[in-house]
Amino acid sequence: MTEQRVVLVDGVAGYWGGHVAERLLAEPDLHVIGLDTTPPRQGSGLDFIQSDIRNPLLADLLKEERVDTYVHLAFIESDRPNETAFDFNVMGTMKVLSACAEAGVKRVILRSSTLVYGAQPGNSAFLREDHPLNAKRNFGTLRDLVEIETFCNAFRGQWPQAKLTLLRFAHIIGPTAETPLTRFLRDDAAPTLFGFDPVIQLIHEKDVVNALAHAAIYDVSGTYNVAASGAMPLFKLTGLAGKLSVPVLHPFAYLGESVLGAQFTPIDFDYLRYACVGDLKRMREELEFEPTYAAEAAVREFAAVRKAKAVVPGLSPQDLEEEHLRAVIERRKRIREQVATGGPARHQPRGHTEAETVAASADSSLYEEQNHD
Amino acid sequence: MTEPKKTTRRTTRTRSGSASSSAGKSPFEFTTPAADTSQKVQQAMASLEGLATPSAETVAPPAPPEPNGSGAAPDLDVPVEQLQQQLVHELNNLIARLKELNPAFIPAQIPGVHHVLNAVQDVVGKSNFEKMRSVAGDLLDPATWKGAWYILNQTVQFQTETVKRRWHGEYETDEWGFDPEVMEAVAPFFEFLYRKYWRVTATGLEHVPNTGRALFVSNHSGQLPFDGTMLASAIKLEHPRNRLVRTMFASWFPTMPVIAPLFVKCGQVTATEDNGIRLLENEELVAVFPEGYKGVGKLYKERYQLARFGRGGFIRMALKTQAPIFPVAVVGAEEMYMSLAKSDLVAKAIGFPYFPITPTFPWLGLLGTIPLPTKWYIDIGAPIPMDGYGPNADQNLILVSQLTDQVRGVVQKMINERVAQRKSVFRG
Numbered sequence: 153m154t155e156q157r158v159v160l161v162d163g164v165a166g167y168w169g170g171h172v173a174e175r176l177l178a179e180p181d182l183h184v185i186g187l188d189t190t191p192p193r194q195g196s197g198l199d200f201i202q203s204d205i206r207n208p209l210l211a212d213l214l215k216e217e218r219v220d221t222y223v224h225l226a227f228i229e230s231d232r233p234n235e236t237a238f239d240f241n242v243m244g245t246m247k248v249l250s251a252c253a254e255a256g257v258k259r260v261i262l263r264s265s266t267l268v269y270g271a272q273p274g275n276s277a278f279l280r281e282d283h284p285l286n287a288k289r290n291f292g293t294l295r296d297l298v299e300i301e302t303f304c305n306a307f308r309g310q311w312p313q314a315k316l317t318l319l320r321f322a323h324i325i326g327p328t329a330e331t332p333l334t335r336f337l338r339d340d341a342a343p344t345l346f347g348f349d350p351v352i353q354l355i356h357e358k359d360v361v362n363a364l365a366h367a368a369i370y371d372v373s374g375t376y377n378v379a380a381s382g383a384m385p386l387f388k389l390t391g392l393a394g395k396l397s398v399p400v401l402h403p404f405a406y407l408g409e410s411v412l413g414a415q416f417t418p419i420d421f422d423y424l425r426y427a428c429v430g431d432l433k434r435m436r437e438e439l440e441f442e443p444t445y446a447a448e449a450a451v452r453e454f455a456a457v458r459k460a461k462a463v464v465p466g467l468s469p470q471d472l473e474e475e476h477l478r479a480v481i482e483r484r485k486r487i488r489e490q491v492a493t494g495g496p497a498r499h500q501p502r503g504h505t506e507a508e509t510v511a512a513s514a515d516s517s518l519y520e521e522q523n524h525d
Numbered sequence: 526m527t528e529p530k531k532t533t534r535r536t537t538r539t540r541s542g543s544a545s546s547s548a549g550k551s552p553f554e555f556t557t558p559a560a561d562t563s564q565k566v567q568q569a570m571a572s573l574e575g576l577a578t579p580s581a582e583t584v585a586p587p588a589p590p591e592p593n594g595s596g597a598a599p600d601l602d603v604p605v606e607q608l609q610q611q612l613v614h615e616l617n618n619l620i621a622r623l624k625e626l627n628p629a630f631i632p633a634q635i636p637g638v639h640h641v642l643n644a645v646q647d648v649v650g651k652s653n654f655e656k657m658r659s660v661a662g663d664l665l666d667p668a669t670w671k672g673a674w675y676i677l678n679q680t681v682q683f684q685t686e687t688v689k690r691r692w693h694g695e696y697e698t699d700e701w702g703f704d705p706e707v708m709e710a711v712a713p714f715f716e717f718l719y720r721k722y723w724r725v726t727a728t729g730l731e732h733v734p735n736t737g738r739a740l741f742v743s744n745h746s747g748q749l750p751f752d753g754t755m756l757a758s759a760i761k762l763e764h765p766r767n768r769l770v771r772t773m774f775a776s777w778f779p780t781m782p783v784i785a786p787l788f789v790k791c792g793q794v795t796a797t798e799d800n801g802i803r804l805l806e807n808e809e810l811v812a813v814f815p816e817g818y819k820g821v822g823k824l825y826k827e828r829y830q831l832a833r834f835g836r837g838g839f840i841r842m843a844l845k846t847q848a849p850i851f852p853v854a855v856v857g858a859e860e861m862y863m864s865l866a867k868s869d870l871v872a873k874a875i876g877f878p879y880f881p882i883t884p885t886f887p888w889l890g891l892l893g894t895i896p897l898p899t900k901w902y903i904d905i906g907a908p909i910p911m912d913g914y915g916p917n918a919d920q921n922l923i924l925v926s927q928l929t930d931q932v933r934g935v936v937q938k939m940i941n942e943r944v945a946q947r948k949s950v951f952r953g
Contacts, residue, residue: 273776273777273778273779273780273795274776274779274795274797275795275797276795276797276799276800277700277701277702277794277795277799277800277803278700278799278800278803280799345782346782347781347782347783347784347785347786348782348785348786349702349785349786349789349790350702350786351698351700351701351702351789381700382700383700384694384698385698385702385704385786385790387694388694388696388698389694390694391691391692391693391694391695392693392694392695393694394693401782402782425779425780426779427702451694
């Protein structure tokens with residue numbers, strides 16, 4: 153066997169780090185190292201190292217382990233701007249990037265969000281990756297992401313041989329992930345704005361993991377919007393997801409936000425007022441990634457799981473399992489058709505057969521997490 | 526809600542033509558055998574269909590010059606027989622379609638029409654009643670009311686189901702947010718404005734291609750942007766392919782509640798070059814109003830004098846996509862509001878791009894926003910080709926500026942010609 157390429161994933165005790173590391177472990181020609189301050193739940197096969205990303209000796213570790221690709225997923229989400237989170241997210245990323253430069257790591261992959269463009273009335277319907285980052289600074293997570301992206305741009309200029317991959321994901325939805333959108337949809341009291349119905353772009357949690365793994369496996373670099381096809385109006389989304397929408401006149405909503413702070417709503421009101429949708433041309437043509445879930449399918453799955461969790465006496469676990477299996481079968485069928493038509497041939501992990509590709513993208517972990525609840 | 530009423534009227538008309546023959550055949554009785562009832566229901570529903578596509582046959586009896594040769598013998602009986610056969614055929618089709626749509630549908634019971642009519646008959650006497658019936662036609666026939674009731678029920682149920690379905694998010698939009706159902710719902714209002722209120726005369730529709738990209742460049746006027754809706758209505762209603770026009774609106778509109786989503790759901794988009802290029806590359810029809818706020822907020826004394834045509838963004842869009850430009854002159858919109866002055870102070874305070882003062886607005890409040898029923902003309906000129914300037918022509922600043930002036934000149938000339946021809950603002 154030829155020497156394995158070393159991929160280091162940080163934040164493996166977190167949701168994204170954990171899932172991406174698990175997904176990469178399925179690749180035979182990769183050696184996956186996990187890094188975090190606390191050990192992850194699933195440790196099978198993962199070469200775990202306990203350390204903070206801000207440790208000054210990180211460069212030595214990367215050099216010693218001959219890390220080829222660094223997947224930086226350690227991130228603290230925060231509602232209102234928060235110094236601890238800022239220090240970890242922004243300063244941490246700076247330290248990671250400088251350690252990577254010092255150790256000669258070839259590629260770095262980071263997760264960002266399309267929300268960094270900012271929701272503004274003059275936005276084009278589809279924002280390209282070179283659109284200025286106009287997000288407001290009153291949400292902690294977004295402020296940190298804009299800072300990180302600005303720093304990454306400067307870093308690219310100073311270290312041209314670096315291959316930085318920034319994946320900007322749309323609103324993430326899924327039955328297990330905890331994201332601003334899922335919080336918004338689960339919370340019936342979270343208001344919408346009266347008389348506004350912007351187009352919302354989504355991506356399924358599994359496709360987020362797949363896209364990050366895709367970026368780690370293949371030799372790509374650059375900044376990409378990543379989202380599912382079929383963006384939909386907000387009220388279609390809340391209708392499909394079974395969320396009660398409570399429309400509030402926008403001046404009052406903004407007043408509430410400024411008085412009560414960002415925790416008043418999981419999603420800043422600007423994003424419930426104006427569209428902020430990324431153009432997916434580069435994702436398809438240059439990243440050569442295609443999400444497996446269409447937006448509507450992702451919302452329907454979320455709604456089905458949510459309904460089942462809301463202790464509906466009529467819906468038995470068998471019904472739920474049936475529904476899931478139906479979704480799995482349908483998706484596997486679609487993937488197989490895609491493979492048959494020869495479209496996204498490069499999307500298959502290297503050295504895998506068709507059947508294994510299908511198995512890899514099926515949601516086995518979904519069941520496990522489902523059963524925990 | 527008004528449909529059933531119309532139905533009844535229409536039924537009366539068709540029936541009154543056939544009254545002489547059918548009244549004699551079937552004795553009038555209030556037991557209403559099932560066959561008769563269903564026939565009447567069918568009849569009512571057929572005339573509903575007739576409303577959607579008013580065919581010449583449904584209203585044929587009073588019109589003697591029929592194209593298919595019956596002009597030689599203006600005998601009423603023959604067309605009536607044909608008419609009945611045609612009706613029965615149409616009815617059967619409609620019934621089949623309604624049943625297919627809604628197999629389980631049973632209308633609620635109509636409350637006691639029989640008893641009322643029986644009582645009336647007893648009071649006025651049978652022979653008098655027969656006379657009344659020949660005058661009032663189907664209005665005194667319970668089957669008519671049953672048919673109307675059936676259709677009313679169907680309509681109400683359909684509307685409720687639509688609302689319920691949309692509440693649960695079960696509808697389709699395209700990636701821009703265009704929602705054909707919303708478009709269909711507001712279309713009658715704009716059709717009323719187009720046909721009845723402003724009595725728009727559209728010319729030059731033959732220039733508009735059946736397929737493929739095109740960019741309409743129009744003057745902008747009228748304080749409220751009704752000219753965009755009327756241009757889109759002209760193509761929707763009068764072009765043989767009824768194509769959708771994507772008009773581009775300024776970035777102030779997305780900040781307005783209700784208006785913003787309505788615009789988007791009707792297929793309109795924010796005015797940015799990226800949006801325009803993408804739409805044109807998708808082979809769509811795009812309409813732009815390069816004057817922007819300066820045009821739409823013109824004072825009455827400045828009417829029909831074109832303002833600056835933006836920064837030439839629309840020319841760059843057309844050059845980049847090689848889409849032909851169709852100059853459009855909208856005449857009549859300038860006079861629908863008479864803007865005497867503009868208040869910058871108020872506009873700034875409430876965040877509007879301009880705030881017009883007209884003889885009625887803001888003095889009469891919302892009443893002051895009702896536009897005057899002027900007569901409108903929408904003239905679509907011959908296309909100005911935008912291919913043949915070579916690649917990267919959109920980056921040639923001088924060319925863009927020249928073409929902007931050229932298009933502006935063409936539009937101004939078209940406006941001047943139409944205004945000169947026009948004799949009256951209200952009658953055209």
